[in-house]
Amino acid sequence: MADLKELVSAVVEMREDEAMALTKKLLADGTPPLAVFDAYQAALEEIGKRFEQQLYFIPELIMSGEMMKAASEIIKPLLADQSGGQGKQRLGKVVIATVEGDIHDIGKNIVAMMMDLGGLEVRDLGVDVPADRIIAEAKDFGADIIGLSGLLTLAFDPMKQVVEKLQAEGLRDKIKVIIGGGQMDEQVCKYVGADAFVTDAVAGVNYCKGWLA
Template sequence: MTKELFLALADFDEDFVLETLKTRLEGGESPLSLLKELQKGMTLVGERYGKEYYLSDLMLSADLFNRSMGILMPFLSAEEGDFIGRILIGTPKGDIHDLGKNIFASLARGNGFEVLDLGVNVPVETFVEKIIEFKPDILGFSSLITPAFTPMKEVMDILSARNLRASLKVIVGGGVVTATVKEFIGADGFTTDAMDGLNQCKTFVGAG
């Protein structure tokens, strides 16, 4: 029996993962369904972390995931849509996870959004300054660790205090995000899936 892709990723079976991706893409499989399998593999790495895996294993998984995305990305961002809106995105202060953010940013760019990506570990004030400068329709936070929830709330509080909140839609994405996080920071949407996030963003700008 052939090995499952998500298991191969979590076991760091690099040759198998990269070969399987190429073969299945050539066979006409949807890059989005392959992405879902890779994401499942990363979730499994997360579950193994603290048991049999260490920080070095998280780093290994990130490296293999990036190589895999090198193969998938050209297929994911192949479509170029008409301009439908602007998204400002970033990973808040204290958090350096960016694999999912980068995927969402590419997907959004390939679907007609102009995206300004502030990167990782973004200070609260930088979010606010760049929102004033770039005037996005949507603010997208990417958040993978719980300590990053408070800085997001701080950004939101400043936006409300300066009357900048009403003209923006806000979405928070990332593997650990739930409806509770959305409520805590006062966002309009949340997601753990880039495609679902893209659909929410399209609806926000009336292009859904």
């Protein structure tokens, strides 16, 4: 029987066909979709570490991103089914983006989808988004919350820039900031100046809904 550790290894070692086959088998065997997502997130963390150690380079990041996108096409409908289609009443508005310098998006995409299913109105800005654009979009959208995603440690400073620009615009007290990614922790949250950090999609959605309740 396939297990999640095998999936992590396949993704990290760039065995694309094996990773997709394992993803499908795990889900068919009844593994919770979020557990499969967590395995991909663990693989992304290791790939990020190898990139920073110069063991992996841009081609590996791009290939891992493609694997994540392919997996998300399978995982997202299953998560939608679990939601039961609830949450049509909009609780508030969230702008979400992967910050400048980072191109990973599977976690952001799943969070954005789960927020939408959970009753939040979401504007997804994509990947590698500069701080100025995030602020401009948040103002235009009337955002209650800004969600910043990043896998690599180089995402920390761009996240901090968003908070600093919010303060400069006089909006920091009006807009909550949540950061997400495998390497986020309390220390990074304090450095960035965010209101909360998360390392999984469900926690991110719950934080936002709690703030807007």
